[in-house]
Amino acid sequence: MVKIYLKKGREESLRRFHPWVFSGAIAQINGSPAEGDVVSVYASDGSFLAIGHYQIGSIAVRVLSFEFENLPSDFWKVMITKALEVRKACGFVSAPDSDCYRLVHGEGDNLPGLIIDYYNGVCVLQAHSAGMFRAKKQICEALCQVYGPSLKAVYDKSSGTAPFKAGLDLIDGYLYKADGFSAEEEVVTEGGHKFFVNWSEGQKTGFFLDQRVNRALVEKYASGRRVLNLFCYTGGFSVYALGGGAVHVDSVDSSAKAMSMVDKNVALNGFAPEMHTSYCADAIEFLKKAPEDAYDLMIVDPPAFAKHRGALSNALRAYQRLNASAIAKVAPGGFIFTFSCSQAVDKEAFALTVFSAAAQTGRKVRILARLTQPSDHPVSIYHPEGEYLKGLLLYVE
């Protein structure tokens, strides 16, 4: 195995279980590792620190273990079993009103670079690192062992996320299919509501499981309200709002594919078509043109405006404009559920941006709740960067 030695003093963060080795911390690489190789990392005094996946880039090693000097043969099975134990403990597995959850959340499950979402027996895997991409067959075998015959399929959705350049076989597809399995989409249940999830055609792994708790909160606040769901994707918040007794929901997304799923999901849950209207449109323009006081509850859940730190100041300005527009338009006594899923925007920066947006409108605004990601998206305490979803529930006088 290739050995990597760190510069003096640069071992501290690994000793505190931070799961990344930055390229600038490396003094010497003994050998020439390929992207995705398992390498071992040592302090400048030669003491063992960790093993992990090597990759060219600013994060040179993503740690798999601080204990083992070699990957044990049952490593993937043990790690996936541990991840499943946490979901069981949190009530996601065999829940009466839900059959989907995030099984593996990267660093939050001590598996940096790996995402696995579970949709009613189908696991959708997304590798964000070269090492996880190369390990996908072993990961699939471990999923088969852990779930046994109840596993319907494992689908690899890494083509958009694995870091390889041209030359590698980056084609999405099934790593495993149980005999007789032929579905291209699955109906999942979340919070007692049903949703079509299409992992091959949909965005990310097919559904945004990270909003489940916030959707339930929308359901609680929606009764009697006229709801606007901006950046609605397949209508998760819309269905919950209708379930909570909203008088009408308008859903807006710029993706035509997503909008066709919203209509299917509204119908699947038995809501009358006249209670809901779909708009395939730019959400920012839609909001600009919307009349004042037409909505008493808004959901503002845009895609990550800051994909990296360099885009931060432009992103903050965009969040401010969008939120100012929502705060200006919502009816008196209205609620706004506003979110940012940009990892580069921390919760203080987001709150400050929404504060500036409120000040810009001159309206009286209160924060009723601070929102985040659910417990199937855990955050390693040693890797606070893993807390990426931030939200505020606002009350506008």
Ligand code: SAH
């Ligand atoms: N709230 C959703 C997830 C939103 S993800 C849920 O609960 O499932 C962000 C969505 O924004 C994506 O569906 C994407 O298609 C959409 N989007 C991106 N840019 C947009 C724009 N300018 N106007 C409208 N929708 C946009």
